[in-house]
Amino acid sequence: xxSVTQPDIHITVSxxxxxxLRCNYSYGATxxxxxxxxxxxxxxxxxxxxFSGDTLVQGIxxxxxxxxxxxxxxxxxxxxxxxxxxxxxxCAVGPWSGGSNYKLTFGKGTLLTVNP
Amino acid sequence: xxGVTQFPSHSVIEKGQTVTxxxxxxxxxxxxYWYRRVMGKEIKFLLHxxxxxxxxxxxxxxxxxxxxxxGGTYSTLKVQPAELEDSGVYFCASSQSxxxxxxxxxxxxxx
Numbered sequence: 001x002x003s004v005t006q007p008d009i010h011i012t013v014s015x016x017x018x019x020x021l022r023c024n025y026s027y028g029a030t031x032x033x034x035x036x037x038x039x040x041x042x043x044x045x046x047x048x049x050x051f052s053g054d055t056l057v058q059g060i061x062x063x064x065x066x067x068x069x070x071x072x073x074x075x076x077x078x079x080x081x082x083x084x085x086x087x088x089x090x091c092a093v094g095p096w097s098g099g100s101n102y103k104l105t106f107g108k109g110t111l112l113t114v115n116p
Numbered sequence: 117x118x119g120v121t122q123f124p125s126h127s128v129i130e131k132g133q134t135v136t137x138x139x140x141x142x143x144x145x146x147x148x149y150w151y152r153r154v155m156g157k158e159i160k161f162l163l164h165x166x167x168x169x170x171x172x173x174x175x176x177x178x179x180x181x182x183x184x185x186x187g188g189t190y191s192t193l194k195v196q197p198a199e200l201e202d203s204g205v206y207f208c209a210s211s212q213s214x215x216x217x218x219x220x221x222x223x224x225x226x227x
């Protein structure tokens with residue numbers, strides 16, 4: 001069965017510091033990977049996704065993620081965190097079959113706190 | 117363009133009562149999904165509509181949950197009767213191609 005592990009429940013960083021959020025997945029086929037963010041009072045917003053091709057994926061808000069098949073990882077990074085990045089971040093894997101199949105398996109989320 | 121809208125944003129009901137959650141997808145999106153996050157747990161898939169048809173309802177917890185999407189537009193998710201373990205945040209999402217858009221969720225509390 002597919003699963004996603006986000007080892008860090010809560011991370012605190014200072015504004016301007018770099019950030020890396022970890023995500024490991026277990027999936028029997030070619031994984032399609034996603035990172036979502038949920039800010040307080042908001043819905044889930046897609047930051048980036050990986051389907052194929054270049055393993056370094058650029059997303060919105062200055063985020064990027066790198067797919068490493070050998071490590072079954074899809075870690076999210078940002079070189080310099082802004083106070084507005086404080087939110088909960090979710091990694092997800094899906095069985096993308098083309099079209100619009102969004103039956104996703106999510107990790108438990110990582111809550112990011114940004115100190116001034 | 118309006119996003120995915122969910123009503124209500126919060127609902128507190130007593131055990132045994134009925135609650136109906138509503139989701140208005142982005143206009144023109146054929147695919148509509150329901151997910152749920154129970155406190156401290158992962159966001160879990162409940163079901164998938166393509167237009168008015170249920171494509172996959174493998175994530176529905178039990179027969180106390182009934183989802184409908186009349187006319188292929190908005191969708192409702194009814195819980196009848198509600199139990200304490202049904203508390204959580206219910207998310208709806210819609211998509212037409214390679215990106216799914218999520219609503220802000222409905223926080224359901226069963227007391």
